Amino acid sequence: MTKKNHTLSTETKMAQALRYLDKETGAIVPPIQSTATYARDSNYEIKKPYWYRRDGNETTSHAEKMVAELEDATETLLFASGMSAATSVIDSLNPNAHVVIPKAMYHGVLNQFQTYETKKRLKISYYTAGNLEELSNAMQNNTSLVWVETPNNPDWAVTDISKAADIAHSKGAKLLTDCTATPPCATKALNFGADISMHSATKYLNGHSDITSGSLSIKSSDAFWEEIALNRKLQGSVLQSFDAFLLIRGMRTLFLRFEKATENATRIAHHFEHHKLIEKVLYPGLASHPGHAIQAAQTSRLFGGMMSLITKGNKQTAIDVARYCNVFYPATSLGGVESLIEHRATVSGDDFPVHPNLLRLSIGIEDVNDLIDDLEQALERANT
Numbered sequence: 271m272t273k274k275n276h277t278l279s280t281e282t283k284m285a286q287a288l289r290y291l292d293k294e295t296g297a298i299v300p301p302i303q304s305t306a307t308y309a310r311d312s313n314y315e316i317k318k319p320y321w322y323r324r325d326g327n328e329t330t331s332h333a334e335k336m337v338a339e340l341e342d343a344t345e346t347l348l349f350a351s352g353m354s355a356a357t358s359v360i361d362s363l364n365p366n367a368h369v370v371i372p373k374a375m376y377h378g379v380l381n382q383f384q385t386y387e388t389k390k391r392l393k394i395s396y397y398t399a400g401n402l403e404e405l406s407n408a409m410q411n412n413t414s415l416v417w418v419e420t421p422n423n424p425d426w427a428v429t430d431i432s433k434a435a436d437i438a439h440s441k442g443a444k445l446l447t448d449c450t451a452t453p454p455c456a457t458k459a460l461n462f463g464a465d466i467s468m469h470s471a472t473k474y475l476n477g478h479s480d481i482t483s484g485s486l487s488i489k490s491s492d493a494f495w496e497e498i499a500l501n502r503k504l505q506g507s508v509l510q511s512f513d514a515f516l517l518i519r520g521m522r523t524l525f526l527r528f529e530k531a532t533e534n535a536t537r538i539a540h541h542f543e544h545h546k547l548i549e550k551v552l553y554p555g556l557a558s559h560p561g562h563a564i565q566a567a568q569t570s571r572l573f574g575g576m577m578s579l580i581t582k583g584n585k586q587t588a589i590d591v592a593r594y595c596n597v598f599y600p601a602t603s604l605g606g607v608e609s610l611i612e613h614r615a616t617v618s619g620d621d622f623p624v625h626p627n628l629l630r631l632s633i634g635i636e637d638v639n640d641l642i643d644d645l646e647q648a649l650e651r652a653n654t
C-alpha cells in the first residue's frame with residue numbers, strides 16, 4: 271500500500287520528467303519553447319521569469335529542474351557544452367586567482383586553465399589525481415578553487431570528495447567536482463561536500479550522443495554563483511531549447527542506461543583483467559583498483575561504463591585494436607548508449623601524460639557478448 275505523504279523517488283521523477291502534465295491539453299511531454307523573445311503585458315511589464323532567450327527559456331528551465339533533482343541541488347544552470355560550463359567558472363574567478371587542479375584530467379579543461387594562466391589571469395598548482403597529500407601540499411592561503419575530476423580521465427583514478435572538500439575548505443577555497451563519468455544517479459557530489467558539481471551533460475545525462483551540454487549545480491548561492499550566472503547570460507552560452515528537449519528525453523532513461531552500462535563494463539573488465547594480450551585494465555569497479563572502496567561508496571556501487579585497457583605490444587598495436595573494431599565505434603566522447611573506443615594519446619596530444627598503449631572505452635548498452643567478441647577479434651588481428 272502506498273504510504274501517506276510518500277515522497278516519490280528520483281527514479282520515478284526522472285522517468286516522468288518531473289511528472290510533466292499540461293493542464294490545458296493533457297500533454298505529458300514538456301514542449302520545446304522556441305521563442306527568442308517574450309512580449310510584455312498590458313501594463314508594459316515583463317512577464318517573469320523570461321524576457322529574452324539568452325537568459326533562459328521554459329524548456330531549459332525544465333531540464334535544469336531535472337538535473338537539480340538528480341543532484342540534490344537547490345539550483346542548476348545548463349550551458350551549451352561542458353566546456354562552456356567549465357569556462358564560465360574559470361572566467362568568473364578574480365584576476366590572479368590561485369587554483370589547484372589535477373596534472374591529468376579532461377584535456378579540454380586542462381588546456382583552458384593553462385590558456386588563462388598564459389594570459390596571466392590565474393596561477394595554477396598541480397596535484398596527481400587521487401593523491402590527497404599532493405592536493406593538500408598544493409594549497410595556498412589564497413587558493414580560490416580546487417578542481418577535482420573523479421573518476422579521472424583517462425586512468426580513472428578516484429578522489430575522495432569529502433576529504434578533498436575538507437582540504438579546500440580549510441583554506442577557504444571552493445571545491446568543484448567534475449564527475450561526468452559517474453552522473454548524479456550514481457554520485458551526488460554536493461552531498462559529499464562539493465560546492466559546485468559540474469557535468470558534461472553531453473555524456474551520460476543525455477546519453478544518446480546527439481547534443482552537447484554542460485551543467486553546474488549548487489546547494490547554496492553566493493556572489494561567485496551570481497557571477498557565473500551573469501557570465502552565462504552575457505556570453506549567451508545557455509543551453510538552447512531544442513537541445514534541452516533532447517536532454518530531458520535522455521534523462522528519463524538515465525537510471526536504466528547507467529545500470530546496464532555498469533553491468534556490461536563489469537563483465538568486460540573481468541573478462542580482460544588477466545587476458546594474455548592485455549597489460550592492465552583500469553576500472554574502478556574491479557576490486558584490484560586502488561580507488562575501488564572509495565568509488566563503491568561514492569557511487570553506491572554504480573561504477574559506470576568508463577574504463578581503459580592498456581594493451582601489450584606498442585602504441586601501433588593499441589591503435590590497430592581501435593581501428594579493427596567492428597562493433598565499438600572508433601570515436602571520441604563517452605556516456606552514450608553505443609560503445610566507443612579511443613586511442614587516447616592520439617586525441618590528447620603529445621604533452622598530455624597518458625600511456626601510449628591506452629585505449630579508452632565507453633561501454634554502452636549493447637549485448638555484452640557482442641562487445642567482448644569484437645575486442646577479442648580486434649586484439650587477435652592486431653597481434654598477428
Ligand SMILES: Cc1ncc(COP(=O)(O)O)c(C=O)c1O
Nearest residue numbers: 351352353376450470472482483
Ligand atoms: C570529464 C569531462 N569534462 C568535461 C568535458 C567537456 O564537455 P563537452 O564536450 O560537453 O564540452 C568532457 C568531454 O569529453 C569530459 O569528458
